Amino acid sequence: MIDTVVVQPASDAGEPSVSGVSWGAVTAGAVVSCALTLVLLAFGVGFGLSVVSPWTGAGVSTTTFKIGTGLYLIVIAMLTSSIGGYIAGRLRSRWIGIHTDEVYFRDTAHGFIAWALASVVGVILLATPATSLIGGGLGTAGQGAASFANRSGPMDGYVDTLLRPNTPSAQATANDSRGEMLRLFTSSFQAGGEMKPTDREYVSKVVAARTGLDQAAADKRVNDVVTQIKADTDAARKATAQLAFWLTASLLLGAFCASLAATEGGGLRDGTWGSHSRLKPAMRT
Numbered sequence: 001m002i003d004t005v006v007v008q009p010a011s012d013a014g015e016p017s018v019s020g021v022s023w024g025a026v027t028a029g030a031v032v033s034c035a036l037t038l039v040l041l042a043f044g045v046g047f048g049l050s051v052v053s054p055w056t057g058a059g060v061s062t063t064t065f066k067i068g069t070g071l072y073l074i075v076i077a078m079l080t081s082s083i084g085g086y087i088a089g090r091l092r093s094r095w096i097g098i099h100t101d102e103v104y105f106r107d108t109a110h111g112f113i114a115w116a117l118a119s120v121v122g123v124i125l126l127a128t129p130a131t132s133l134i135g136g137g138l139g140t141a142g143q144g145a146a147s148f149a150n151r152s153g154p155m156d157g158y159v160d161t162l163l164r165p166n167t168p169s170a171q172a173t174a175n176d177s178r179g180e181m182l183r184l185f186t187s188s189f190q191a192g193g194e195m196k197p198t199d200r201e202y203v204s205k206v207v208a209a210r211t212g213l214d215q216a217a218a219d220k221r222v223n224d225v226v227t228q229i230k231a232d233t234d235a236a237r238k239a240t241a242q243l244a245f246w247l248t249a250s251l252l253l254g255a256f257c258a259s260l261a262a263t264e265g266g267g268l269r270d271g272t273w274g275s276h277s278r279l280k281p282a283m284r285t
Contacts, residue, residue: 111262
C-alpha cells in the first residue's frame, strides 16, 4: 500500500489582517500640523507688518524681508511637520509579529502621509481666508476695478480700435479715456507682450490732449510709464519665482522632518527608540 500525502501550503498566521495605516493617528497628526501652521502664519504676518515701514530708510530692506520670509516658511514647515509626524507615529497602534524593517517603513510612511494630508488640507483652508484678506485690503478702489473688468468683454479692445479718433479731444470724459487706456494696456501687457507702435502713438496723443503737454513731452511720459510697467512686471515675476522656490524647499524639508519624527514617535511608542533592536532582522513579539 502506498499512502498519498497532500501537503497544504502553510499560511502566515503571524501576519495580522488589520490595515498597516492607522488613519486615526495620521489624521490627528495632520490636524495638529495644520493648526500650528495657522498659528505661526498669523504670528509671522503680524511680525512682518511690524518690521516693514512705508517710509524710505525705515524698517528692513526688501531683500532682507524676502529672505526672512523664506527662512520663516522653512522653519514653520520643519516645526509643524515634525510635531505632526511625531504625533502620527506615537499614536498609531502597535503591530505584533511584524518585521523590524517593515515597522520602520510604516512609521516613515505614517509621517509622510500625515504631512501630505496636512499640506492638502492646509491649502484648502488657507485659500478662502487669503482671498478674503486680499479682497478686503484692496478696498473700494479694487472693488470698482473688479466691477469694471466684469463689464468689459474681450471684444472691447477691437471696438476701441474701430472708434479711435484721429485727433483725441481734451473734452472726452475722464471715465471713457481711463477705461480705454486700461483696456489697451491690459491687452498689451497681459501676456508679457509689447505695445504696438500705433497704440503707443495714440496713447501719446491722448496724454497730450488730456494733460496739455506738447507731443514730445507726452511721448516721454508714455515711454517712462511703459518702462516702469515692464520693470514692475519683471520684479513681480522674480518675486513669484523666489517664493515658489522657498515654498518648494519648505515642503520638501517638511516631508523629511515629518517622516523622521514619525519613526522617533513610533520607536518611543514601542520602546525601541535608540536601541539596536530596530536594526536586527528579528520579529516583534
